[in-house]
Every structure is written in C-alpha cells, then in structure tokens.
Amino acid sequence: MASLKELVKRKELFSYGHRACAGCGEVLAVRQVLLAAGENVACAMPTGCLEIVSTIYPHTAWQVPIFHSAFENAAATIAGMESAYRALKRRGKITKEIKFIAFGGDGGTYDIGFQALSGAIERRHRFLYVCTDNQAYMNTGIQRSSATPSFADTTTSPAGKKLPGKLQPRKDIVEIVIAHDVPYAAQTTVAFWNDLVTKVEKALSYDGPTFINILVPCPLGWVYPTDRTIEISRLAVETNFWPLYEYENGVYRLNYEPKERKPIEEWLKMQGRFRHLFLPENQKLIEEFQREVDERFARLKRRVAMSG
Amino acid sequence: MKRSEEVKKNKEGCLLISWRNLPCGAILTDTKKIRENKTGAWRSYRPIYDEKKCIQCLSCWIYCPDSSIIVKDGKVVGINYDYCKGCGICASVCPKKVQAIKMEKEKK
Amino acid sequence: MKKIVAKTGNEALAFAMKQIAPDVVAAYPITPSTEVVYTFSSFVADGEVDTEFVAVESEHSAISACIAAAACGARAMTATASQGLALMHEMLFIASALRLPIVMAVVNRTLSAPLNIHCDHSDSLASRDSGWIQLFCANSQEAYDTLIQAVRIAEECYLPVMVTIDGFILSHCMERIEVLSDEEVKDFIKEFKPNYSLLDVDNPITVGPACLPDSYFEHKRAVAEAMRESLPVIEKVSREFGERFGRYYDIMEGYETKDCEVAIIAMGSTYETATVAVDNLREKGEKVGVFKLKTFRPFPHQKILKELREIPVLGVLDRAEPLSSYGGILYTEIRAVLADEKKKPLTASYIYGLGGREITPEEIEEVFEELFLIKEKGKSKEEVGYIGVK
Numbered sequence: 001m002a003s004l005k006e007l008v009k010r011k012e013l014f015s016y017g018h019r020a021c022a023g024c025g026e027v028l029a030v031r032q033v034l035l036a037a038g039e040n041v042a043c044a045m046p047t048g049c050l051e052i053v054s055t056i057y058p059h060t061a062w063q064v065p066i067f068h069s070a071f072e073n074a075a076a077t078i079a080g081m082e083s084a085y086r087a088l089k090r091r092g093k094i095t096k097e098i099k100f101i102a103f104g105g106d107g108g109t110y111d112i113g114f115q116a117l118s119g120a121i122e123r124r125h126r127f128l129y130v131c132t133d134n135q136a137y138m139n140t141g142i143q144r145s146s147a148t149p150s151f152a153d154t155t156t157s158p159a160g161k162k163l164p165g166k167l168q169p170r171k172d173i174v175e176i177v178i179a180h181d182v183p184y185a186a187q188t189t190v191a192f193w194n195d196l197v198t199k200v201e202k203a204l205s206y207d208g209p210t211f212i213n214i215l216v217p218c219p220l221g222w223v224y225p226t227d228r229t230i231e232i233s234r235l236a237v238e239t240n241f242w243p244l245y246e247y248e249n250g251v252y253r254l255n256y257e258p259k260e261r262k263p264i265e266e267w268l269k270m271q272g273r274f275r276h277l278f279l280p281e282n283q284k285l286i287e288e289f290q291r292e293v294d295e296r297f298a299r300l301k302r303r304v305a306m307s308g
Numbered sequence: 309m310k311r312s313e314e315v316k317k318n319k320e321g322c323l324l325i326s327w328r329n330l331p332c333g334a335i336l337t338d339t340k341k342i343r344e345n346k347t348g349a350w351r352s353y354r355p356i357y358d359e360k361k362c363i364q365c366l367s368c369w370i371y372c373p374d375s376s377i378i379v380k381d382g383k384v385v386g387i388n389y390d391y392c393k394g395c396g397i398c399a400s401v402c403p404k405k406v407q408a409i410k411m412e413k414e415k416k
Numbered sequence: 417m418k419k420i421v422a423k424t425g426n427e428a429l430a431f432a433m434k435q436i437a438p439d440v441v442a443a444y445p446i447t448p449s450t451e452v453v454y455t456f457s458s459f460v461a462d463g464e465v466d467t468e469f470v471a472v473e474s475e476h477s478a479i480s481a482c483i484a485a486a487a488c489g490a491r492a493m494t495a496t497a498s499q500g501l502a503l504m505h506e507m508l509f510i511a512s513a514l515r516l517p518i519v520m521a522v523v524n525r526t527l528s529a530p531l532n533i534h535c536d537h538s539d540s541l542a543s544r545d546s547g548w549i550q551l552f553c554a555n556s557q558e559a560y561d562t563l564i565q566a567v568r569i570a571e572e573c574y575l576p577v578m579v580t581i582d583g584f585i586l587s588h589c590m591e592r593i594e595v596l597s598d599e600e601v602k603d604f605i606k607e608f609k610p611n612y613s614l615l616d617v618d619n620p621i622t623v624g625p626a627c628l629p630d631s632y633f634e635h636k637r638a639v640a641e642a643m644r645e646s647l648p649v650i651e652k653v654s655r656e657f658g659e660r661f662g663r664y665y666d667i668m669e670g671y672e673t674k675d676c677e678v679a680i681i682a683m684g685s686t687y688e689t690a691t692v693a694v695d696n697l698r699e700k701g702e703k704v705g706v707f708k709l710k711t712f713r714p715f716p717h718q719k720i721l722k723e724l725r726e727i728p729v730l731g732v733l734d735r736a737e738p739l740s741s742y743g744g745i746l747y748t749e750i751r752a753v754l755a756d757e758k759k760k761p762l763t764a765s766y767i768y769g770l771g772g773r774e775i776t777p778e779e780i781e782e783v784f785e786e787l788f789l790i791k792e793k794g795k796s797k798e799e800v801g802y803i804g805v806k
Contacts, residue, residue, distance in 0.1 A: 027373045055336065055624070119474070219395075339620060
C-alpha cells in the first residue's frame with residue numbers, strides 16, 4: 001500500500017477549480033481513488049453531481065481521460081472503452097498498459113445504471129467500478145434512491161406527519177455484485193484513506209471486473225456542517241453501519257472491526273436527514289434502525305467466518 | 309464556407325466563442341483552464357495554518373476535497389486560498405493535540 | 417473477376433461488416449436484425465475477422481459501448497431494429513453531438529404496440545432528428561454497397577450513419593449479390609483517422625462535458641453545419657464507389673420520370689415494387705414514374721426541388737404513420753420544400769405497409785389512377801390516403 005508520504009508526491013489527477021460543494025465527500029473519493037490509481041487510466045462517469053461539478057464547458061477538473069455519456073450507461077461506456085482498447089492493442093495501434101475506472105453515484109449504480117453494470121461485470125471486462133455512494137440523488141435535489149437508508153428524509157421520501165421518511169431499507173449492492181462471482185469487491189469510505197487506497201490498488205491488479213463501494217457523506221443531502229464529512233464517514237464505520245470489508249477470490253475479510261461498536265444514534269444525530277427520528281414518538285424507529293445495523297453486521301460476520 | 313475565414317476575434321485578438329471555432333464534438337483538451345475557476349471566492353470561513361504547530365501528518369492534505377493544501381517536497385506549507393472553499397475539513401482532521409489549522413470568519 | 421453470391425439482406429450486411437472488419441461491434445439481438453449479429457459473431461468465432469465482438473445486455477448498452485469505443489478512436493459498428501432503435505434513442509443524439517462516426521445497420525421494423533415484428537419505417541423515422549445520416553436501401557445489393565460507403569461517409573463527416581433495409585422483405589429474402597474482394601473493401605474504406613481518442617493517456621481529454629446556455633447552442637449549430645456539409649460527401653463517396661466498382665447510387669433516383677405526368681416517391685424496397693406498376697402502366701401508354709429517396713438525412717432539399725418541381729402530380733408514399741393528423745413525414749417535408757415554388761406538383765399523402773402489410777403493384781397502379789384524377793381536378797388531395805387498410 002502506498003503511504004501518505006508516497007501519495008503526496010504523486011500528481012493530483014482531479015484538479016482544484018471544480019465546483020463541488022464545500023466539504024463534498026464524492027470529489028474527495030475521486031481524488032483519493034485517482035491518487036491510488038496513478039496516471040495511466042481512462043475513466044468514465046454517468047450524468048450526475050460529479051459530472052456537473054467537474055466538466056462544465058470549457059473547464060475540466062480531470063487530468064486523466066474521462067468520458068461522460070449518459071446517466072444509465074457508465075458501465076456500458078467503460079465496457080466499450082475497454083473493448084476498443086483490446087481491439088486496438090491486438091491490432092498494434094496501442095502499446096501502453098491502460099486501466100479503466102468508472103465512477104458512478106448510487107443512483108447511476110444501484111438504480112438506473114444497474115442493468116449496464118450487471119451486464120458489463122458478467123462479460124468480464126477488465127475495469128474497476130467505483131460507486132461513490134451518497135445515498136440519494138443529490139444532483140437533482142436529494143431524491144431517494146435504492147441506496148437511501150431506512151427513515152432518511154429525502155425530497156421523494158419526505159418525513160411527514162404520517163410517514164417517517166424512507167420506509168424501506170437500502171439495497172446491498174456489494175453483495176449483488178459479489179453474486180456475479182467477481183474476483184474482487186469491497187466497501188470502504190473516505191475517512192479511511194489507507195483502506196481506500198489499498199482497495200483501489202488491489203482492485204486494479206485483477207484481470208477482470210472489480211467493484212468498490214465508497215460511502216461519501218454529502219453535507220447538502222445529509223444536512224450537516226461541511227467540516228463534519230470525515231467524522232461522519234468514520235462514525236459510519238465505528239457504528240458498524242458501514243463495515244470496511246472486502247471479498248477477494250471467494251474469501252470475505254473484515255478489514256476493520258471497532259472494539260466496541262458505537263450506538264447508531266451517534267451517527268444519526270449528526271445528520272439533519274434523520275432529525276425526525278429524535279422526536280419522542282419515533283424512539284422505536286431508532287431501535288429498529290439499530291436492529292437492522294446489527295443484523296446486517298452479524299450476517300457479514302457469518303460470511304467472513306464461513307469463507308475464511 | 310471555410311470555418312477558419314469566419315473566425316472572429318475581439319479587440320485583443322482573442323478568439324470569440326462561435327460555433328465556427330468550437331472543438332469538434334465539444335471535447336476539452338485544456339486540462340489547466342479550470343484554474344480560472346477561483347472557487348476561493350465561495351469561502352465564508354478561512355483556514356489559518358500554523359506551520360510551527362504542524363506535525364506534518366498530512367491528514368489535512370489527504371482529506372481536502374479541493375486539493376487546496378499546498379505541499380512542497382512532501383510537506384504542508386500552507387493553504388491555497390484561490391481554491392479553498394473553507395469547508396473546514398482540514399481543521400477538523402488536524403489532531404486535537406496539534407490544532408495547526410483554525411477556522412476564522414472570512415472578512416468581507 | 418466478379419464474385420456473385422446468394423445472400424439474404426442480413427447476410428449481405430454481415431458480410432460487408434466482416435470485410436469492413438471494425439475494431440468493435442457491440443450488439444444485441446432483435447428481430448429482424450438478429451441475423452446480422454449472429455452471422456457476424458460466427459465470423460468472429462471462426463477467426464475470419466478479429467473484431468472485438470461485445471454481446472451486450474441491451475441495445476442501449478450496444479450503442480453506448482459503440483459510442484465509447486468510437487470515442488477511444490476505434491471503428492465501431494452495430495445493427496438493430498424497431499424497439500432496439502427506440503431504446504437507443506437518447507444515445508443517438510449523443511453519438512452525433514460527440515461527432516462519432518459509428519455505422520449502424522437498421523433493419524426497419526415497426527414499433528409496438530401492438531407488437532409486430534414486420535416492416536415499416538416508424539423506427540428510423542422516429543429518430544430522424546437525432547443527427548444521424550440515414551440512407552434507405554431498395555435492395556440487398558444496394559445495402560451491401562451502401563454499408564461499405566457509409567464507413568467512408570461517417571469518417572469523412574465525423575457523423576454517425578444508419579443504413580436501412582426493409583425488415584423481412586429484404587432482410588430475409590435471398591438475392592443475388594455481387595461482392596467485392598476483402599482488399600477492395602479495405603482499400604476503399606481506408607484507415608480510420610479518429611478525431612480524438614480517450615486512450616491517449618499522455619494527452620488526456622474530457623469527452624461529453626456539460627454545456628450551459630452560453631455554449632450549448634453553438635455546439636448544436638456546429639453539428640447542424642456538419643449535417644449540411646455531409647450531402648456532397650455522400651455524393652462524392654457514392655460516385656467514387658461507382659467509378660471503382662461500376663455500381664452507381666444517387667441520393668435520389670427516378671424511374672421513368674423524364675416525361676411523366678404523375679409520379680410517386682417512396683423509400684426502401686417499395687421503389688422496386690413500384691417500378692413493376694410503372695412498367696405495367698407505361699405499357700398502356702400512361703406516363704407515370706417513380707422516385708426513390710435514398711438519403712433521408714441530410715434531407716436533400718435542392719435535389720428534391722430540382723427533380724420534383726416540374727412533375728404535375730406527386731403522390732408521396734410514407735411507410736410510417738406519424739399520428740400528426742396531417743400526413744406522412746416524407747410528405748410534409750417534401751411539401752415544405754416545394755411550398756415557395758410558383759410551379760409545383762399537386763400532392764397527395766399516402767400511408768402504406770404498416771406492420772408489414774404487403775403493398776402490391778396493383779395497389780400502386782390504383783394510386784397512379786387516383787393521381788390522374790387529381791390532375792384532372794387540378795387540386796391537391798386533402799385527406800390522407802391509406803393504401804391497403806381494411
């Protein structure tokens with residue numbers, strides 16, 4: 001794994017001057033991934049926050065090749081790029097080693113881009129798909145996605161007098177990707193830069209499709225002060241809401257386990273999207289949330305124990 | 309008609325944006341032009357860096373979403389106020405015992 | 417030496433694709449174009465062509481992968497029809513705006529509902545505003561020749577090209593096809609010189625930025641100009657093909673149109689059906705003729721004006737119902753071209769052949785008879801005519 005001392009010497013591949021909100025977790029994830037990946041990469045991204053903040057004509061933050069095509073097709077796009085690379089390499093028109101990375105938000109990955117993702121993985125293209133998961137459609141103004149956690153207040157799952165925000169638990173995209181029998185899939189978050197960098201390096205070493213889901217806090221959508229991004233990201237791990245784990249050649253590994261998991265309340269109370277859960281009548285919802293976190297973590301632990 | 313003949317320039321001789329001189333397919337080749345976006349103007353809080361207190365852990369650098377921690381020879385030397393949006397992450401990740409970065413309200 | 421083979425329309429397209437040997441083919445099966453895809457994939461499986469064949473999971477991904485491959489400087493092709501083309505719809509605009517010279521064979525089939533796998537032009541015509549050059553072929557020989565020309569046209573204009581044939585009527589019908597040698601094709605299409613490439617990692621580019629109101633209009637205006645400039649390129653490439661291989665095609669052609677009193681115009685295979693009707697009526701001494709519009713996009717308005725201005729009565733046959741309550745797409749566009757002329761034909765709109773309904777020479781003869789009545793009355797037909805509807 002590259003140390004901070006090594007990383008700091010590398011070229012910044014995502015330039016300042018981009019128009020992401022102050023404290024944005026998504027562009028931070030992209031910056032960290034590109035620092036880990038190095039220069040010989042070609043990237044793709046769907047329509048969304050990342051695209052809008054980084055490539056408004058005539059400016060681009062990307063110091064590596066990047067292709068934005070449409071919303072639902074980041075995986076098909078990276079597949080097309082990788083196929084072109086295979087063909088041109090075979091025909092002697094390219095000699096360089098190039099790696100391929102697609103960056104998609106949770107909407108472009110879990111929802112509208114899911115079919116293309118599943119297809120591209122099944123076809124065994126060689127690429128890393130990075131999901132920058134901020135748990136809602138932030139670019140269009142915070143609408144619920146299938147990545148949005150239970151009870152979160154979004155503009156299409158509003159917490160109202162009758163309904164307490166989103167009624168359904170979030171989809172487990174990493175497990176769905178693993179079900180495609182990928183060589184490598186992992187979950188991480190921006191606060192754990194070393195875990196993130198290691199996972200990107202590992203993923204890029206595989207000759208096949210790999211997947212990393214990165215939790216990226218969003219000050220605007222999660223409703224918290226901009227300087228709390230790293231703290232919230234870290235707390236998601238310390239509460240076992242977002243375990244750092246990986247799946248490598250059929251083996252699950254938990255990369256970090258808090259000595260004593262913190263109550264989910266601590267993570268929820270930092271975010272305005274869960275504010276309504278702290279009304280006296282909603283105490284049971286926090287308990288339900290805690291139960292869901294514990295059950296999911298126990299399930300993960302069983303997978304780790306069984307595969308190891 | 310030839311596009312080159314139609315290209316219009318302003319008084320200083322700079323090309324005016326016209327459909328005739330846009331790159332084919334709207335591609336962007338100038339990766340440095342984004343530096344024109346001085347996003348520092350968005351700031352309402354300003355991080356103040358104290359080199360004397362700094363232990364060079366590089367946390368502020370790795371967690372800055374705006375690549376605005378200035379590093380020379382692997383060491384933090386300051387903050388790029390042209391682009392820093394004042395989110396305060398750098399101050400928040402600076403170790404509690406160190407506190408080499410403090411946020412101050414931006415003077416308008 | 418001429419090489420004659422027996423091939424279906426689909427096989428002829430697949431064979432042309434093999435000779436073009438694109439870098440990437442990404443495709444998804446859909447009737448009636450599936451045969452193009454599976455015939456091509458068998459060429460790949462047998463090592464007859466070393467194209468990267470990507471069997472994607474939808475037409476949307478097929479065109480997305482082609483767009484991405486083309487943006488990487490690869491020559492990319494695909495084939496589709498009907499619902500497949502409809503599913504590609506949003507991507508068609510992206511392909512042309514990014515100026516990517518993708519070539520796609522479209523085997524014309526109607527759109528659901530009701531579900532129907534047979535021919536009409538609803539699919540291609542519904543994508544008429546997407547910035548793709550659209551070339552309608554009247555037979556499989558023309559389709560084979562046109563697909564090869566399309567590579568040159570696309571790459572000289574940096575615009576995507578659709579080459580269409582009528583589903584089943586041509587796609588599944590065995591014809592005698594005169595094919596070129598692999599070398600002749602290779603020599604004709606030349607090396608692909610991409611406009612840009614995402615794989616040049618030493619000179620990174622951003623493709624597909626967001627353009628705000630200060631620049632979006634200019635980018636569209638530039639594509640409009642490219643479309644306008646593509647017409648002489650289509651004519652030049654077609655002429656060069658004719659000079660080298662002896663088969664000439666024009667953006668618009670006519671049969672027995674020199675002295676005709678009434679004429680019809682159509683796209684696709686109906687042109688050939690109509691020539692039978694023309695022969696039958698000419699034998700009876702009636703001065704009738706038929707035009708075939710091959711290049712639908714760009715719309716060759718000057719050529720249309722020149723060819724049609726002097727015709728006394730014109731029936732426009734559209735194999736698609738645009739549900740506009742006014743008339744066919746080709747009809748409205750041709751009328752618009754003629755609108756300002758002092759001397760212009762009386763016109764009539766006919767919709768025919770939807771969902772694979774057969775059109776016979778006898779029915780076309782009836783259309784000609786009606787056009788003669790219009791000539792007598794001296795007034796254009798107001799209501800839309802539906803040929804062969806029960």
